[in-house]
Amino acid sequence: MNTLASPRIAFIGGGNMAQALMTGLQQRAFPMQQITVIDPDTGKHAQLQSALGVRTSQALSAEVLDAEIIVLAVKPQQLKLVAESLAPYLQSQLIISVAAGIRTSDLSRWLNDYKTLIRTMPNTPAQIQAGVTGVFALPGVSEVQRQLTDHVLQAVGDVVWLTEETQLDAVTAISGSGPAYVFLLIEALTDAGVALGLDKSQALQLSIATFKGASLLAAASSTPVATLREQVTSKGGTTEQGLLSLNQHHIHAIMQHAAQQAANRAKTLGDELGGQ
Ligand SMILES: NC(=O)C1=CN([C@@H]2O[C@H](COP(=O)(O)OP(=O)(O)OC[C@H]3O[C@@H](n4cnc5c(N)ncnc54)[C@H](O)[C@@H]3O)[C@@H](O)[C@H]2O)C=CC1
Numbered sequence: 527m528n529t530l531a532s533p534r535i536a537f538i539g540g541g542n543m544a545q546a547l548m549t550g551l552q553q554r555a556f557p558m559q560q561i562t563v564i565d566p567d568t569g570k571h572a573q574l575q576s577a578l579g580v581r582t583s584q585a586l587s588a589e590v591l592d593a594e595i596i597v598l599a600v601k602p603q604q605l606k607l608v609a610e611s612l613a614p615y616l617q618s619q620l621i622i623s624v625a626a627g628i629r630t631s632d633l634s635r636w637l638n639d640y641k642t643l644i645r646t647m648p649n650t651p652a653q654i655q656a657g658v659t660g661v662f663a664l665p666g667v668s669e670v671q672r673q674l675t676d677h678v679l680q681a682v683g684d685v686v687w688l689t690e691e692t693q694l695d696a697v698t699a700i701s702g703s704g705p706a707y708v709f710l711l712i713e714a715l716t717d718a719g720v721a722l723g724l725d726k727s728q729a730l731q732l733s734i735a736t737f738k739g740a741s742l743l744a745a746a747s748s749t750p751v752a753t754l755r756e757q758v759t760s761k762g763g764t765t766e767q768g769l770l771s772l773n774q775h776h777i778h779a780i781m782q783h784a785a786q787q788a789a790n791r792a793k794t795l796g797d798e799l800g801g802q
């Protein structure tokens with residue numbers, strides 16, 4: 527088995543983010559029998575096995591942790607306990623954390639000064655290979671392990687390598703939490719459509735198709751996004767009035783404040799939990 531193409535991966539935590547990553551890998555024909563999920567919630571095991579074809583385990587053991595990559599996908603609040611239980615099993619496995627806020631210095635300490643560590647911030651569109659992941663690696667991570675990480679994460683979307691760990695709090699605020707902002711905007715545009723007399727299902731269809739079409743156009747086009755916006759905006763037309771209202775309600779300031787609050791929370795999560 528070529529380990530660069532299909533490494534053995536142990537996911538500790540089999541919740542929303544782990545499932546999004548695994549679903550994305552499954553759709554790229556990743557050999558799912560190479561994946562083991564360790565999660566004490568045994569209620570999830572049957573569904574993980576049947577839908578994703580992965581192995582499951584209730585608890586850590588040398589056998590389930592015999593993998594090239596161990597992904598830490600528990601809540602930040604659970605990470606210290608999980609890391610301390612994991613430490614005795616570590617030899618040369620690459621640890622990839624997806625936890626918001628938790629710094630590598632703290633995680634490394636909880637792992638008994640283990641340095642083969644990568645901190646990431648993925649997002650849930652990974653499940654349809656439309657994710658984007660920010661990645662920061664400690665110097666102890668080898669070039670081959672960096673390539674392996676890049677290969678696995680590229681399978682589920684874009685990968686952005688960062689040189690400063692602090693940038694991950696910004697990534698968390700923009701693309702980690704970002705899908706939730708977009709879903710909220712879709713809900714809001716749908717409600718606006720209903721208020722204007724459309725059926726709920728029609729309004730939802732129009733809203734989703736609009737976000738999808740505009741995003742795909744922005745991604746596919748070399749034209750600046752601002753120019754794409756101007757191309758929709760006829761002088762004296764309808765869009766001009768809609769944009770005027772959004773600007774009068776300070777749409778830029780709203781987004782700036784939302785992202786700032788999310789980034790602040792990433793930092794305070796790191797401060798509060800990392801100090802343990
Ligand atoms: N949901 C999202 O969109 C994103 C989440 N993240 C990060 O991913 C991590 C997981 O978040 P979600 O998947 O949303 O949470 P979740 O609550 O859906 O999943 C966490 C899983 O961990 C399991 N768990 C609890 N204690 C455990 C233990 N001792 N050992 C093994 N498993 C244990 C739970 O049973 C649960 O299945 C968090 O650190 C979060 O910051 C990162 C990017 C995006």
Ligand SMILES: O=C(O)[C@@H]1CCC=N1
Pocket residue numbers: 626698702703
């Ligand atoms: O809300 C959270 O804390 C996690 C991190 C980014 C998305 N979900």
